[in-house]
Amino acid sequence: MAPSVATAITLRDYRPNMRELLGWFDENARPLPWRIEKVTPWESLLAEIILQQTRMETGLPYWERIRSAYPTPASLANDTEENLLRLWQGCGYYARARNLHKLATTLDGKELPSTYDALLELPGIGPYTAAAIASIAHGEPVACVDGNVRRVISRLRAEHLSDSELQREATAILNHQRPGDWNQAMMEIGSLVCTPRNPDCNRCPLQSTCLASKSQNPEQWPHRRSIKQTHIDATVLVVFGEDGILLEAREGRTLGGLWGLPYAEDAGEIRTLLRGRNAERIGDVRHDFTHKRLNITVYSSVAQEGDILHEPDSVPLATLDRKVLNIHKGHQGEQS
Ligand code: SF4
Numbered sequence: 001m002a003p004s005v006a007t008a009i010t011l012r013d014y015r016p017n018m019r020e021l022l023g024w025f026d027e028n029a030r031p032l033p034w035r036i037e038k039v040t041p042w043e044s045l046l047a048e049i050i051l052q053q054t055r056m057e058t059g060l061p062y063w064e065r066i067r068s069a070y071p072t073p074a075s076l077a078n079d080t081e082e083n084l085l086r087l088w089q090g091c092g093y094y095a096r097a098r099n100l101h102k103l104a105t106t107l108d109g110k111e112l113p114s115t116y117d118a119l120l121e122l123p124g125i126g127p128y129t130a131a132a133i134a135s136i137a138h139g140e141p142v143a144c145v146d147g148n149v150r151r152v153i154s155r156l157r158a159e160h161l162s163d164s165e166l167q168r169e170a171t172a173i174l175n176h177q178r179p180g181d182w183n184q185a186m187m188e189i190g191s192l193v194c195t196p197r198n199p200d201c202n203r204c205p206l207q208s209t210c211l212a213s214k215s216q217n218p219e220q221w222p223h224r225r226s227i228k229q230t231h232i233d234a235t236v237l238v239v240f241g242e243d244g245i246l247l248e249a250r251e252g253r254t255l256g257g258l259w260g261l262p263y264a265e266d267a268g269e270i271r272t273l274l275r276g277r278n279a280e281r282i283g284d285v286r287h288d289f290t291h292k293r294l295n296i297t298v299y300s301s302v303a304q305e306g307d308i309l310h311e312p313d314s315v316p317l318a319t320l321d322r323k324v325l326n327i328h329k330g331h332q333g334e335q336s
Contacts (some may be wrong), residue, residue: 015173016156016206022178024205025185028192035061041112043067048132049100049124053093053145061299062091075113076104081331085257085316092319098257099124114138127167136180145168146182148190154222155194155212161222231293235270237262237279238322238328238334241303244311245325250318254289259315261324277301287320294320298327 029035034047046067050059065087070076081101088097094279102123112133113119119130134140138187140277143149145166153169154161163171175182212218237260239246247259261270264273279299285296303309314323 016209018182020205020208021185021189022181025181025188028186029129029184030192032056033064034203040071041069041114041133042071042073044101044137045112045125045129045133046070047095048129050091052128053096054091059091059251062088062188066266071103073104073107074109076101077109080258082316089316090319090322094255094257094318095253097192101175110196114140116140116142127163132183135183139180141174141176141179143174143179144187145165146172146187146190148187148194149183149196150222151196152194152206155199155218156206156210158211158215158218164331166203178194183230222301228289229288229293231295232265234265234294234296235273236285236298237277238282238300238324239277239300239303239307239309240300240328240332241307242310243303244309245328246303246307247310247312247315247317255318255320256319257316258287258321259310260318260321274299277304282331285320285323287323296320298326300331 034041037049042133043063047059047063050063050066054062068085069087070079070084081098083092084097084101090093096290105126107122114131114134114137119133120127121123123241124169131142131144134142145153145163149170150161150166153166157169165232170186184293189206191199194206197219199213199218201207201210201218204210204213207213210218212221237246243250246262248262249260250256250260262273264270277299279301281297282300283298283309284297285294285298287296312321317325
């Protein structure tokens with residue numbers, strides 16, 4: 001029986017040329033801070049965690065701020081989660097900050113381990129992060145697979161591959177002399193050249209072996225992962241007075257550990273939230289998380305006896321709450 005197209009492709013058909021890829025990386029890698037100065041494995045870890053879900057331009061100032069506040073895992077373990085969240089506010093995906101604090105506490109004064117297997121044991125570190133630190137900081141030959149590598153390998157093979165197939169392929173083509181640079185080069189190609197919608201094949205050092213580039217539309221690989229976003233109507237109440245704003249400690253996976261304005265989603269909770277407050281509707285805010293869109297109606301009311309008010313800048317707040325406070329500020333400005 002003739003082999004299928006997929007099984008007929010061998011590594012020899014698409015393996016990136018080592019010299020071309022690493023040569024391209026040496027000449028074209030972006031001058032990111034950790035490529036210009038020597039950084040510790042801990043500082044590399046902070047960069048990996050921040051930049052996994054935050055764009056480079058947004059994430060870099062957070063990395064600078066957090067690494068200078070916490071130069072070692074022990075320095076973070078000796079501080080509170082709330083203080084870390086205060087530095088993290090606006091960066092989103094706050095579970096990362098909570099896990100980072102947990103990781104520093106787990107290390108209990110020790111430095112980060114150096115091997116892939118030991119890193120993987122730590123809270124908040126998955127296969128990608130463990131491989132990035134082990135290969136880039138310690139030269140261990142383990143392959144990183146992030147969204148960029150997924151796209152590049154899928155296109156090199158012109159195939160839709162499962163996660164385990166991608167990991168296997170990334171491991172098979174990994175360069176063992178410079179594993180850290182190889183991993184970074186594959187990710188850099190995905191960021192700068194083999195972009196999701198406009199792969200620039202004529203500028204790509206992998207073109208000679210890339211099967212997708214021989215097709216009319218290389219961007220058809222890999223399948224897009226669609227994210228279903230649910231829409232939620234919510235209400236937020238700004239209770240204000242001379243001493244500040246009524247704020248509550250938030251719980252839950254998305255914003256847990258931060259502080260926020262009183263918030264309600266279902267009709268019963270909203271009635272309870274507004275009861276006895278003589279609240280005035282002052283505007284609307286839309287806020288997107290990856291999996292949900294919040295359409296928020298904003299009310300405000302004057303503080304009553306017993307309300308404990310805080311200065312908003314004294315606690316970590318999510319972007320969502322800062323947006324609502326801006327509406328309140330604008331409304332106050334109109335009234336005065
Ligand atoms: Fe992507 Fe084109 Fe490069 Fe192939 S040749 S890896 S499709 S940019």
